[in-house]
Amino acid sequence: MTTGSIEAGEAKEAKSEGGAASKAGAAAKEKGDGKGKADAGGPSIVTLRKISRSFQRGRETIQVLDGLDLEVPAGSFEALMGPSGSGKSTLLNIIAGLDRPTTGDAEVAGSNLSRMSDGELAKWRSQNIGFIFQSFNLIPVLTAAQNVELPLLLTHLSSDERKKRVATALRVVGLEDRMEHYPRQLSGGQEQRVAIARAIVNDPKIIVADEPTGDLDRKSADDVLTLMERLNKEFHKTIFMVTHDPAAAERASVQRRLDKGALQ
Amino acid sequence: MNLATYARRNMFRRRWRTILTIVVIALTVVIFSAIRTVVVAWSAGADEAAQDRLATRHKVSITMQLPKRYIDDVRAIPGIKAASWAVWFGGKDPKKRIPFFATFAADQHTWFDVIDEMKVPAAQLAEWKTTANGAILGDVLAKTLEVKVGDRLVITSDIYPGDWEFKVVGIYEATRKSVDRNTMVFRWDFFNNDPRASFSREQIGWMMSRVSDPRKGAELSRQIDKIFDERDDQTMTMSERAFQLSFLGAFSAILKAFDWISVGILLIMALILANSIAMNVRERTHEYGVLRAVGFSAGHVRGFILGESVLIAALGGVIGVALTVVLINGLLGPVIEESMAAFFPYFRTPPSVLLMALGLALALGVAAAVLPARRASRLKVTDALRRLD
Structure with missing residues (x-):
């Protein structure tokens, strides 16, 4: 998928009737109550082999992940559930290149992350991963458009090209009329949609979401999940979401459960 | 928008903290410049003494x-x-x-x-x-x-x-x-x-x-x-500069003290700026984690922190220099030249002192940010993301 695919998808949708994200969500429901499979089943975009991750707390070693294997097909929408402390976020961090496994191999989007330096990982993340956080994590001193533009500052795109992409990303999330608003001027749901625009503006291969609906009311959470479904189905983004919310997990095409560092 | 936009916007995120820090830096620059002006003005006669002139006095004392x-x-x-x-x-x-x-x-x-x-x-x-x-x-x-x-x-x-x-x-x-x-x-x-x-x-x-x-x-x-x-009656002959300095000898301890006060003032400025930057960085650790997560490098984070610190120092330095020119060269200098002409025939802050004050403010802006920048850039992304504001 090229960086132009979100723009291309947008253009295609504009031609067909109804471009709203909610329609895509409705379509997903029609497919089978949130269990409709995305176009998964292709080659794996995430391959984890015998992944272990332990942390040292004083003299005690805490084993969070223990010999875990995982394959995520490109284009799938997966939800990972599990009790607190089960290692969900650690697994998400390893897939996103924020953390390295203590042992084992993590191959994501064609790169072996275990062998990359911090600098290489940062560059890799900027090209391959889009992040959606629970608490949105927008920069309060920047407008919605500037927040979305942030990852593009690491590219060699011209200012005009960056502006075009920002506008497209905000249009995808339905906030093209909030470009100049600061985060404090937006609702929680709108903030999360800006965060999603920031996550997709670089056209990453994978979107990782850590409790994306955790800080939202039901209605806003629904909107965000519908938008994520749309990104998966229309724009073929692979989405890996950690959640405690069964209703959110229902919207994913694959649901996994992690307990005591092992997938059930 | 460019990378500097973020550093610039961050500057006034805690508006009063930044304003007060800038005011302190500006005042420090004024005090530093005033002290250096006293030292320069006091020894101006010696510094500008003629190279081809000798002074001869009684070997025991000028009073003889x-x-x-x-x-x-x-x-x-x-x-x-x-x-x-x-x-x-x-x-x-x-x-x-x-x-x-x-x-x-x-x-x-x-x-x-x-x-x-x-x-x-x-x-x-x-x-x-x-x-x-x-x-x-x-x-x-x-x-x-x-x-x-x-x-x-x-x-x-x-x-x-x-x-x-x-x-x-x-x-x-x-x-x-x-x-x-x-x-x-x-x-x-x-x-x-x-x-x-x-x-x-x-x-x-x-x-x-x-x-x-x-x-x-x-x-x-x-x-x-x-x-x-x-x-x-034996004599003691010396260059005019040495002759002038012998009159300043009695005040050399005071001038030395002034030098130390200058250093102390600069240290205070560096500590205040460092404290302010450290507070900013501590409050934004989570945010730096977010930036790192979306692809910004440790070097970027260091650059943001150093840039912000240098911007604050530069702003304080420029305001301080402007205040010095107005207060000392415009107001105080002429009054001192009138009332203390024998000691300070010319009491103006020279451009060299203004440049030194500005340069030191910038250098201390860098120094003040080194430690917080190093800490923030070395923090693991996952640890930074776990930090709450």
Whole structure:
């Protein structure tokens, strides 16, 4: 998928009737109550082999992940559930290149992350991963458009090209009329949609979401999940979401459960 | 938007903290500049001393006098172009209390040839040579004493009794800003012939000589002193700069203290800025984690923190420099030059001090951010993301 695919998808949708994200969500429901499979089943975009991750707390070693294997097909929408402390976020961090496994191999989007330096990982993340956080994590001193533009500052795109992409990303999330608003001027749901625009503006291969609906009311959470479904189905983004919310997990095409560092 | 936009926006995120930090830096720059101005102004005379001039005084102390005939021996030395002499009088205005001013009796034929930075119009100099009680004053002193050319002037002395009456025959102007414009010079022969100065008869306070080749100054100094080595009154000859510095000697401890105060002030500025930056960074650790997560490198985070710190320091520095120019060069300087002309004939902050203050503010801006920037950039992304604001 090229960086132009979100723009291309947008253009295609504009031609067909109804471009709203909610329609895509409705379509997903029609497919089978949130269990409709995305176009998964292709080659794996995430391959984890015998992944272990332990942390040292004083003299005690805490084993969070223990010999875990995982394959995520490109284009799938997966939800990972599990009790607190089960290692969900650690697994998400390893897939996103924020953390390295203590042992084992993590191959994501064609790169072996275990062998990359911090600098290489940062560059890799900027090209391959889009992040959606629970608490949105927008920069309060920047407008919605500037927040979305942030990852593009690491590219060699011209200012005009960056502006075009920002506008497209905000249009995808339905906030093209909030470009100049600061985060404090937006609702929680709108903030999360800006965060999603920031996550997709670089056209990453994978979107990782850590409790994306955790800080939202039901209605806003629904909107965000519908938008994520749309990104998966229309724009073929692979989405890996950690959640405690069964209703959110229902919207994913694959649901996994992690307990005591092992997938059930 | 570019990367600088983020650093710039961050600056005023905690508006009052940033404003107060900038104010502290600006005030520190003003205080630092003021102290350096005192040091520079105090030693300006020595710093701008003529390279080709030697000063000879009594070996024991400047307060002890030398026989006047010594001047002939000095003039006879090959390499000495001209020599003149003077004796301290210690004058003061009997009518009103005015700030200290220098008063001495000097040789009317040679003094202004040797001390040529005190410029006297030719006609006034000629009149001085024909007027026994003629006195030449600096323009600032003339203004203070409220006299002009042709006026009668009565002064008293700390050393010699009675009222001394003079006729103001000339006003000298300074060719350099560091020259004291608050001095009164009158004729040595008038002083020498007065019975009230009988205990100083045929005595002089110090000699000033001009040399043909400044590179031979040290050698000529030794030659002069050698001549008088076997006499009753031995001499000590030195460069004019050393002579000036010997007067500052008593104040050297104060000047040294000023140097330390300058350093202390800079340290305080660095600590305040470092504290402010450290607080900002601590509050934004989570945010730096987010930036790292979306692909910004550790170097970017270091750059944001250093950039913000340098911006704050630069803003404080520029405001401080502007305030210094207004407060010291515009307001305080002229007042000090008027009221303390003998000590500070020229009291303005030189551009070199302003540049130094600005440069140090910027350097300390970098220094203050080094530690917080290093810590923030070394933090693991996952740890940074776990931190709450």
